[in-house]
Structure formats: structure tokens, C-alpha cells
Amino acid sequence: MELTKEEALRDLYNLILNEDTRDWERSVLISTKNALETNENLKIQLAGLEEKLRPLAIRNNLTGDVADFYSKIVGEAVEEERFDFSKHRIKDYKHQDYAVFGGGCFWCMVEPFETKKGIDSVLSGFTGGHTDHPSYDQVLSGATGHVEAVEIIFDTRLISYKELVDLYWQLIDPTDDKGQFQDRGNQYRPIIFVRNKQQRKIAEESKKKVIESGRYKQPVVTEIQPTSTFWPVENHYQQFYKKNPKRYKRIKRYRQRFLLYQRLKGEVRMRYKKVKKE
Template identity: 60%
Template structure:
């Protein structure tokens, strides 16, 4: 965790995403070339130093999120936003898959106007595509303090491979069928 926060390089920048349980958000990003570090944590609320129990109980206004440090010479913010929308249901403001509650809502936390522009443009393209029957509700909000989660939650997919495999399988099945419905809907419209 300390190593993540001390990563300094003029070619490194950060991205913060919330989209359901942070356990499922780390591995897809971390395994991409150009990703330097991914940290699970909490952001978007008002409580300083929130705990997993507080956030999970919905008492803080925070979401479970991931902070990604990436090398802009290798991977671009647009690539991360594109992957983010593949990992989440942008039509569900009340959580993601089995993770229910505002602490699991889909949010792109932007650090500057350039990130906001990229995220808003991508979201608008998704809306314009009319692929989804329901409205796109993924929020785009200014980033604020990112509070690292407890050590147990870091690198969950590596430290708890069997448990993570079950969670990942359920999430992949849900997203597969959702994307299949979208492709069929788009094909029928043509």
C-alpha cells in the first residue's frame, strides 16, 4: 500500500473508478500492460478514514473504488474508461450485479477536465448508440480523497483465489448475458 502512494514519475497518472465490489475491479485493470499499481479503497463520501464495515453499511456516502496508477506512454485514460464500461452495468445506479447499495454505484471519479472530457464523451457515445434499453446512469464526479482499504482487501484475487474465482465467474456470466442481449438488440434494430 505504501509503495502505491509513493509512485512518482512524470509519465504516471491516476484514475479512480467505482463499479461494485472492489475485489472484482482490481484484476482486470492490474493485468493490463501499462498499469503500474491498483489499490482498493473508498472515496466519494464525507467520513475520514472510513472502514469496510462503515462503507459496507452505507453510513459514509463512500463507494468501494479502485485507484489506478498507469503509465501514459503505454496506456491511455480512454483505454481504462473503455475497460471500465465493459466491467460494469452502466444502467444500474443501485449497485452492480449481486452488490446492492449506493456504496456499489457506478462512478467515474475524474481528476481533471481532460479526464472529465474523455469520460463524458465515452458515456455520450454509449447513450447515442442506443444499445441499452434503460438509461445510462454511471455518474462522473470530481475525485476527492481516496482512502486505502484495509490490507485484507488488497490483491484479493491473488490472496483468495478460490473465493475470487466464484465471484468473478458470477460477474462474468451476468455481464456476458447482458452484452449478448445488447448485441442481439443492436442486430435486430439494424
Template identity: 60%
Template sequence: MKLTQDEILNAIYNLILNPGTRDWERSLLLEARNALENGANFDTQLSKLEADLRPLALRNNLTPDVTDFYHHITDQTTSDTPFDFNKHSLDDPVHQDSAIFAGGCFWCMVEPFENRNGIISVLSGYTGGKVDHPTYDQVSGQYTGHVEAVEIIFDTRIIQYADLVELYWQLTDPTDASGQFQDRGNQYHPIIFVKDEQQRQIAEASKQRLADSGKYTKPIVTSIEPATAFWPAENYHQQFYQKNPERYKRIERSRRQLKAYQALQRKLRAPFQKSKRD
């Protein structure tokens, strides 16, 4: 459902003040606000704003909060469902726990975890950096030291932390320290963030088993680091696979194909690696 006029005006004011809004986006919003405050026709001005934003909206190149706003004013209701932060909380510490994993773009890290039994909530966000409340532009520009990651809340009566770690290895390339698959850059480093000594021991033991398995000929470079502040990503990024199913399928398919290609390369190289050792 489209926003009312008052809701649209309020959204425009908030986006103007939002530090995550790009300067050129802010200039368009300021132009629209000033015109409306000076008595311009609301529908005409909103149509002009939509047309000005449309070229980059069609290329998915608006900042996340402006993207949400664009979806509202164009009535793209499949893309603007807000994330339920009330669900993402440890309400039962006796039977619930949390885990944080970084493994490339968080768009592809949510669905595999979220659809497992015992998972209560999966939140996309940023962690491991030096700036409070980072924005997507700041993180993707590698200005803050954060990586894209997911925070998972799970029911320990149904699924264990060790199970999540094993699934994590299946989703990532643990030999690639420069990113993950098609996702390149420091913000895509593969990292397991551990909240306590128990998680550290489980993660390190699992990593060692993977290294000893001989599955990879290259060293396992995924790091295991202490968990720090986890900052939720903008609403546009939450449960991306549900809001943008076609785009998610294309990205996930490309990621899956690259992973399969790497597995084939390892299989073809294995006999030669063995002969060299012999």
C-alpha cells in the first residue's frame, strides 16, 4: 500500500537527515521538499522525484533507505516489508544462543540458515569495524573496517552451534581471504566471530578437521575472531531472498556455479598433488 502524503513528506525529511543518503540523492529530495513547501502540486512533484530516481533504481544502485522509499512511492509492496526486530532477540537464554558468521555478501548467507529447523531469526548486518552505526555505502566502500555478516539466533534444543559451523563451511570458500566467490574486497572476508570460549573451541576444532580432511589443497584461511558490536543493516537488505526472489536466485546460482567449478578444479588437481607428495 502506498504511503499517505504526510507519510511521504515525513520520509523525505528523514532521508534528507539520514547520513546514509548520498549527496546527489539528498539534492533531489531537497528539491522536492522545497517545491512542496512552496505550494507545488504534490502528485506532479512526486512523479518528478520518482522519474529522477528511476534510472538508478532500475539498476539497483540507490542507497538502501532511498530504495525502500522508492519502493513505497511506486507501490512495490513485495520489497518493503520491515524486518521484525522483536523476533530477533534472546528471549530464553537457557534454550537459545546466537552466532555470527561472515562469508561474502550477506544476501546469500540468510536463506541457507533461516530455513533450517531450530533457527529463530537471521539478521544481516555489519561487524568487526571501528565505526558505530555504519551504513552500507561506508562498509561497501571499505571505510570502516566492517565485514558483511549474519547474526543467527537459534534454539539449542533443536540445533547446536557445531551444526551451524558445519553448514557455514558448506556455504563458503575457506581458502579465499580476498573475498568470497564473485564478492571481492575486505568487507567480504570469511570470518567466524565467537562470543565465548566454548564457541571458539568448537569453531577451531571444526576448522582443524576441515584442514585435516584433505578436501582443500590450499590452506584454510577463514579466521576465528572475538565477536564485537553487530550493527543491523538497512531494512532493504533484511531477508533479501524473500523481497527480491528473482535477483537472489541469479546471485545464488552464480555463487553455486563458482563453488561447483572450484570443487571440480580440486578434484582434477588431486591426482597431481598426490603424485608430487609421493
């Protein structure tokens, strides 16, 4: 379904006023809006806008709402499923709890947890920083002190916090505090955020076991910090693995290969040490 001029102008106005829209995006959107207001040809103007946005769209590097608008003007179906933020809350304080983990880009941290039995909700967002209501770009710049993270609500009758922590170690490189895998920067460093003494004890004991396992040549640098305000990221970035399955599979494959290679090196090193002692 093609956009009408009225629909295009409405979307352009909203994107221009959107605080998350980047300055460069806003400049090309304003240029297109001004041209349409002077009765320039709609198809020609949208084609020109598409050409300007295309390089960033190909790399999936447009801000969320601009990316959705780009999908509209190229005729792709826009993801209709919306994350229901109102449902991400604890309803049963006796049998529900929450956990927060920072393990690199939140795109790859949702699916491994969300597909486990006993997980009620997984929310992507930012935490651990010093700026209220941080935008995606602000966190990406590293200036706010936040890390990308996931907040998990789980049913304690079906899965324990210890099981979540054990899974977490399988998803990250605990020796890298400058980022994770292809994602570089402090906003991607691995951190376990604990909300009480019980979670801290479990996390610290688990980290100790990882260190004592001898699997890693480099020091285990994953931090353990108290939880702080968790700021959800906008809908566009929620449940990335469902909205962008092909790209997610490529990223996941890269991470899995790296972790497998790292584990194999650890096993070889441990066997060598064992033989050497004998």
C-alpha cells in the first residue's frame, strides 16, 4: 500500500519532532517535508529520501521510528507486533522475581532467556548510568555510563536465579570488559546486576567457580553491581530476534563460534595442566 501525500507529511512531521531522531536524519526529513509542501512530486521525493537513508538502513543503523518509516517507503511490511510494556511487571510477589544482566548488545540477550520455561517477560533497555531517560544514541555514545541490558521476570517455581546466572555465563566472554564480541565500548561490558543479598551471594559464588575452573587464560572481569533504574528502549529494539530473524541468526552464529573456540582452548589448556602435573 503506497503512502498518500497526507500520510507522508504526517509521518515526516512526527519524525522531525521526535527527540530520538538524529540531526542528520532530521535534516533530510525536513528537506523532503519542505519539498512536499511546495507541491513537489511525492514519488520522486520519497525515492530521493530512500536513496539518502539507504546506506544506514542496510546496516540497520537508522533510529527506530525512522527505520519503520523507511520500511514504509520501500514497500516493506512494518513490524506490527508491539511490545506490551504494561505487562512487564511482577504480579505475584510470592512466586515471581526479576534478574538483570548486561552482556553486550541486548539484541542477542533476549532469545536465550525468553525461550526458557519459567520466563514470564524479558525487556531490553539500559541501566547502571547517571542520566535519566537516556536515548539509544546517548547510550551508544558511551557518555551516560549505562550498559545495554535485559531485565527478566521469572517464575521461581519453574526456574531459579542460579539457573539464570549459569545460563548467563554461557552467553558472554567474561574476560572482556571493553565490550562483547563485535560490539565494542563500555556500554557493552558484562555486568550482573543484583537486587538483594541473596542474588549477590549466588552471583559471587558462581563467578568464583568460573574463575576457579581454569578455563580462561585472561582474568574474569565481569562485574557484579547493585541494580539501579532500568530504562526500557523503544519498541523497535525489543525482541530483535523475532523482528529480524535472518540478521539475528548471523550475529548469534558468530557469537556461538567465538564462545565454542574459547571453550575448546580452555579445555585444551586444562588437559595440558593436568598432564603436566602427572
